[in-house]
Amino acid sequence: MATTPVEPTPQIQNAASKPVSAGTLLRFSTAGSVDDGKSTLIGRLLYDSQAVLEDQLASVKKSKINRAAGPIDFSLLTDGLRAEREQGITIDVAYRYFSTPRRKFIIADTPGHEQYTRNMATGSSTADASVVLVDATKGVLRQSRRHAYIAHLLGVQHIIAAVNKMDLVGFSQDVFERIVAEFQQFASQLGIRNVYAVPVSALEGDNVVRGSKRMPWFTGPTLLEHLENLRATGASLDAPLRFPVQYVIRPDATFRGFAGQVASGTLRAGQNVIALPSKVKTRVRSIIAFESEPLSAAPGDSVTVTLEDEIDISRGDMLVAEEQVPSAGTAFQAMLVWMHNEPLDPHKIYLLKHTARTVRARIHQIRYRVDVNTLDQLPAKKLDMNDIAAVDVKTTLPLFFDPYRLNRTTGSFIVIDPLTNVTVGAGIIERAIEEQPHTSQRRNSTKEERILRFGHPSGAVWLKGRPHVAELLERRLFDEGWHAQLAGPNDFLAHELVTVAKAYQLSGHITIFSPLDDGTDQKRVVRAIYGPDAFFAVKIDDDTDEEATERIMKVLRKWRDKQSDSQKGSS
Numbered sequence: 255m256a257t258t259p260v261e262p263t264p265q266i267q268n269a270a271s272k273p274v275s276a277g278t279l280l281r282f283s284t285a286g287s288v289d290d291g292k293s294t295l296i297g298r299l300l301y302d303s304q305a306v307l308e309d310q311l312a313s314v315k316k317s318k319i320n321r322a323a324g325p326i327d328f329s330l331l332t333d334g335l336r337a338e339r340e341q342g343i344t345i346d347v348a349y350r351y352f353s354t355p356r357r358k359f360i361i362a363d364t365p366g367h368e369q370y371t372r373n374m375a376t377g378s379s380t381a382d383a384s385v386v387l388v389d390a391t392k393g394v395l396r397q398s399r400r401h402a403y404i405a406h407l408l409g410v411q412h413i414i415a416a417v418n419k420m421d422l423v424g425f426s427q428d429v430f431e432r433i434v435a436e437f438q439q440f441a442s443q444l445g446i447r448n449v450y451a452v453p454v455s456a457l458e459g460d461n462v463v464r465g466s467k468r469m470p471w472f473t474g475p476t477l478l479e480h481l482e483n484l485r486a487t488g489a490s491l492d493a494p495l496r497f498p499v500q501y502v503i504r505p506d507a508t509f510r511g512f513a514g515q516v517a518s519g520t521l522r523a524g525q526n527v528i529a530l531p532s533k534v535k536t537r538v539r540s541i542i543a544f545e546s547e548p549l550s551a552a553p554g555d556s557v558t559v560t561l562e563d564e565i566d567i568s569r570g571d572m573l574v575a576e577e578q579v580p581s582a583g584t585a586f587q588a589m590l591v592w593m594h595n596e597p598l599d600p601h602k603i604y605l606l607k608h609t610a611r612t613v614r615a616r617i618h619q620i621r622y623r624v625d626v627n628t629l630d631q632l633p634a635k636k637l638d639m640n641d642i643a644a645v646d647v648k649t650t651l652p653l654f655f656d657p658y659r660l661n662r663t664t665g666s667f668i669v670i671d672p673l674t675n676v677t678v679g680a681g682i683i684e685r686a687i688e689e690q691p692h693t694s695q696r697r698n699s700t701k702e703e704r705i706l707r708f709g710h711p712s713g714a715v716w717l718k719g720r721p722h723v724a725e726l727l728e729r730r731l732f733d734e735g736w737h738a739q740l741a742g743p744n745d746f747l748a749h750e751l752v753t754v755a756k757a758y759q760l761s762g763h764i765t766i767f768s769p770l771d772d773g774t775d776q777k778r779v780v781r782a783i784y785g786p787d788a789f790f791a792v793k794i795d796d797d798t799d800e801e802a803t804e805r806i807m808k809v810l811r812k813w814r815d816k817q818s819d820s821q822k823g824s825s
Contacts, residue, residue, distance in 0.1 A: 280486050283362035283378045283410075285401035286387035291418045295387060295456035296363045299478060300352055302463035356482040364401075375591055375680055378405045379666070382486045383412035385477070386437075390423045390453075394436045400626040402437075403642065406444050407589055407682060409662055412484050413441065415451040416477060420469065421458050427471045443629050452477050493553075494578035495519030495527070496656070496664050498609035499571045503558055511542060511558040512567055514610065517663035519575060521551040521559065528579060529565055530572045530654045537562040538573075570611030572654045580656045580664055584649045584703075585687035590617070591642050594671070594678035598637035601815055603709040603735055604678070605670040608653050609663060614672075616706055619646040637679075646687060650707045658682035672735065704762045708737040710814045712759045713788040715766045715806065716777050720794050724768040726803045731764055731810075739763045743770040751776055755783045764810070788813075 284292040350361045362381060378384055384405035388398055405413060415437045423429045434451045441449050452461055453472055460466035463478045475483070496517040503511040525538045541551050542558040551557045559573065567573075574580060592598050598617060606615035621644040623634035637643055658665030669679035705711050717724050724740055731738035739758060746754045751769060758765040767780055781789040790809060794802045 278486060279358045279360065280383065280481060280484060281360045281362070281381050282383040282385060282412075282481060283364050283381040283405070284385045284387060285364055285378065285398075285405055287389070287392075287395040287397035287401075290387040290389045290398070291456045292385075292387050293363055295385070295416065295418060295454065295462065295477075296350065296361055298456045298459055298462050299361075300350060302459055303352060303354055303478060354478070354482060359481065375404050375408065375593070378408050378410055379662070379680075381405070381408075381410050383414060383481065383484055384410045385414045385416050387416050387418045388433055388437065390417050390419045390426075390429055390433065393433055394440065396627055398437075399440055400640065400642075402440065402446075403444060403624070403626050403629075404591060406446050407591075407642070409658060409682075412448045412450070413446055414477070414480065415441075415449060417451065417453045418456050420453045420460060421455040425453070425455075425460075425466070425468045427469075430472075440629075450474075450480055452480065492520075493518040493661065494580070494656075495521060495525075495573070495575040496580065496661060497521055497527075497559065497573040498611070498664075499567055499569060499573065500610045502568060509560075510564070511560050512573070513556070513558045515556045516551050516553050517609065518553050518661050521555075521557070521573075523547075523549050526576050527561075527573045528576045529567050530574060530579070530582060531652060532566060532571075534563070534565045535576060536565055570609070572609070574654070580654045580661075581686040582652050582654050583686050583688075584652050585618070585646065586653075586655065586683050587621070587644065587646055587685050587687055588667070588681040588683045589642065590637070590645045590669070590679050590681040592637040592639060592679050594676065595639050596671075596678070597639075598641075598679065600636070601709060603672065603707070605672050606647070606649055606653075606667050607670060608655065608667040611651075611653060612670075613649045613651040613653065614707055615647055615649040615669075616709065617645050617669075618648040618706075621645060644684075645681070647681070648706050650703065655683050655686075657684060673733075701762075705817075708762050709735060710737070710762075710764065711788065711817050712762045712784065713764045713810070713813065714755070714759070714780055714784045714790065715764070715810070716780060716789065716791040717766055717768050717794075717806075718771070720799070720802065721768055723794060723799050723802050723806075724766050726799055727766055727806055730803055730807055731766075734807075736764050736810075737762055738766065740766045740768065742768050748774075748776075752779060752783070755780045759783055 284296060286292055350363065352359055352361070362378070364378065384402075386398060386402050386405070388394055402413060415434060417430050417433050420426075420430065430453045437451070438449065452474060453466075453469055454461045454477060455466070456462060460468060461472065461476045463476060465476055466472070474480075496519060497514055498517060499512045499514045501513040503509070503513055521538065521541060523538055523541050526535065527538060528535055539560045539562050541548055542560070543551075543555070548557075572580075598620075600617050600620065603614050603616055606613055620634050620637065622631035623637065623641055623643040624630075625632055626642065631644075634641070634643060654664065656664045665683045667681050667683070668677050669681065670676065671678050715727065717727070721742065724742065728738050728740040741754055741758070746769075748770060755765070755767070769776055777791060781791075790806070790813075792802075792806055797805065
C-alpha cells in the first residue's frame with residue numbers, strides 16, 4: 255500500500271463547491287448494488303454526527319437481529335421494516351433527517367436489490383446529490399451502473415462515488431484508484447460532470463465523518479465534509495411560473511379559489527397569468543396560505559389563488575406566466591424506466607399522471623432500450639422490469655409540460671395500469687413531438703386519436719347460435735380494456751342491422767353481432783360495412799364456451815397488434 259499522501263484525481267474532484275450558508279437544506283440519496291453497505295453507511299453517518307437518539311441506540315444494541323461483529327449494527331438505524339431487518343436488505347425508502355452546525359440534511363436510503371429499483375428511483379427523484387456506493391471487494395457492478403444512470407437521468411446534479419469496505423482490501427490505494435477509474439469512465443460516457451470519489455469504511459467509520467489515519471494517501475474531504483459544502487439545486491425562483499391546479503375551492507357563492515403547489519418560479523399577487531388549456535389571460539388577485547395572505551409564493555409552497563376574472567379552471571389545468579408558456583400537446587419523446595414485472599405492452603392503453611392531470615395514453619413507439627453496462631442503444635419491442643428506454647408517448651388529452659432538464663415537476667410523469675391501479679413506469683420528458691395536421695386530415699386525425707384512446711380500430715365478430723359465448727366474449731373484451739359492445743338478438747330489429755352496424759363501426763367499437771336469422775344474407779352486409787380485414791366470422795364446433803371465447807380472443811389480439819404495428823409504420 256502506498257504511503258505517500260496524494261490528492262484525489264483531478265477529474266473526480268471537480269464537484270468542489272463554494273461555501274454554503276449555515277442551515278441550508280440538502281437532500282441526498284444512497285444508491286448502488288445490494289449489500290454494498292448503504293444502510294450501514296447512513297447509520298454510521300448518523301451515529302458519528304450524534305444524530306441518533308439514546309433510546310433508539312439502546313434499542314438497536316438490544317436487537318436480536320444484530321448482525322454486526324461489534325456492539326452496533328448500524329444498518330438497523332435505517333432499515334425500519336421487519337422484513338428488512340430479517341433479510342438484511344433495504345426494501346422501502348427510509349427517510350432520515352439530521353443536521354450539523356453547518357447545514358440540514360434529508361437522507362433517502364434506497365434499496366439496492368434489482369427488484370426494488372422503482373423505490374430507488376422514487377428516492378432519487380427529489381435529491382440534490384446521490385451517494386453511489388461501490389463494494390471495494392467487487393468493483394462497479396451492473397446495479398451500481400443502473401443506479402448511477404437513473405440518478406443522472408433524474409437530474410441529480412452531484413454524484414458521489416463512495417468506495418466502501420476499504421477495510422476488506424487492506425485500505426489499498428491501488429484498489430481505490432482502479433475502481434474510481436472504471437466509475438469515472440462510465441460517468442464520462444453519461445456526461446456526468448460533478449463526480450467526487452471518496453474511499454470509506456462504513457463499518458469502521460473511516461472517511462465518513464472523520465478522516466482516516468489508515469488511508470493517509472487520501473487527503474480529500476470526508477463524505478460529510480463534502481456534503482456540507484455542496485450547493486443544493488432546488489427549483490429556481492427565476493424559472494418560468496408553473497402552478498398546476500389540484501383543487502377548486504368554492505365554499506359558497508362569494509369565494510372561488512384554486513389550490514395547488516408552486517412547481518417553479520414565483521407567484522405574486524397582481525401578476526398577469528395565463529390559464530391553460532383555455533389560454534385566457536387574467537390577473538392574480540390574492541394568494542392565501544394557511545394563516546396569512548402573502549404577497550408571493552415560492553416553489554414548494556402550497557397555496558390557494560384567487561383571480562380577478564371568473565374563468566373556467568378545473569383540476570389539472572395550469573396557471574403560467576404570460577411571457578413564458580410551456581409546451582402543450584398530446585405527443586412527446588421521453589426516457590422511461592419500466593418498474594413492473596409485467597412487461598410493457600405497446601398496444602395497451604395506460605393512465606399517465608402528469609402534475610395534477612391524469613389522461614389515457616399509449617407508449618406509441620419504443621425508439622431504443624439502453625444497455626446500462628455499455629450504454630448501447632438496442633432495438634426493443636417490449637420493456638421488462640428495470641429496463642430503461644427512449645419512447646414516444648401519445649395521450650388522449652393535451653398536457654402542459656417542459657423538458658425535464660428545465661423543470662423536474664412539469665417534465666416528469668408516471669404510468670399507471672388502469673385495471674390494477676399499480677404504478678408500472680416513470681418517465682422524464684425530453685422534447686415535444688410536433689403535430690401539424692392539415693385541414694383535410696382532421697377527420698383522419700380524429701379517427702387515429704380514437705384508435706389511440708381505445709387501443710384498437712373498429713371491428714366486428716359474427717357469432718350466431720351460441721349467445722352465451724357472445725356474452726362471455728363481451729365480458730372478456732371489457733375486462734381487458736377493449737371498447738366492446740354486444741349486439742344481441744333482442745337489441746335491435748332485423749331491418750335496423752345496417753344502421754346499427756354503421757353506427758358502431760364509426761364509433762370505434764369491437765361489436766359482437768349475434769342477431770336473429772331473418773332469411774337474408776346479414777353476414778355479407780356487415781362484412782361489407784367493416785371490410786374483410788376487420789370482420790371475423792366465427793364457427794364454433796365442439797369447443798366449450800370458455801375454449802371458444804379464448805380462441806376468439808387470440809384472433810382479436812393478433813389482429814389488434816398487427817393493426818397497431820401498421821399504424822406506427824404509417825406515422
